Amino acid sequence: MAQEDRAQLEFKKVPLVWTEPSAPVPANQVIVQYDGSLVYITFGQASLPLIWGDTDEEREQQLERIDRIEVTSVVRLAIAPGNFRAIADALQRHLSLIDAINKSLPQPT
Numbered sequence: 001m002a003q004e005d006r007a008q009l010e011f012k013k014v015p016l017v018w019t020e021p022s023a024p025v026p027a028n029q030v031i032v033q034y035d036g037s038l039v040y041i042t043f044g045q046a047s048l049p050l051i052w053g054d055t056d057e058e059r060e061q062q063l064e065r066i067d068r069i070e071v072t073s074v075v076r077l078a079i080a081p082g083n084f085r086a087i088a089d090a091l092q093r094h095l096s097l098i099d100a101i102n103k104s105l106p107q108p109t
Contacts, residue, residue, distance in 0.1 A: 029045065044071035
């Protein structure tokens with residue numbers, strides 16, 4: 001095989017084709033960590049505890065007993081810093097787009 005042909009095989013470009021994702025998973029908590037080589041992003045879901053009772057006193061007593069709210073991790077991603085920067089840039093561009101769209105919507109009076 002000629003060296004030119006070998007070089008073409010080593011650097012062949014192919015498109016990425018995204019498949020339809022599964023159903024969205026809700027997440028309302030996030031932790032970002034860096035260990036010096038990878039950035040870890042963990043998304044989680046926390047649900048508020050159910051508070052019930054016939055009187056304010058019963059509900060207040062329940063609230064006093066709550067000492068923590070657990071977060072269930074739904075996904076943990078490990079990302080190289082360069083890719084993390086690209087993701088952060090994409091998120092920032094979308095935030096700017098969301099802000100522009102929201103500014104154009106009628107505001108409640």
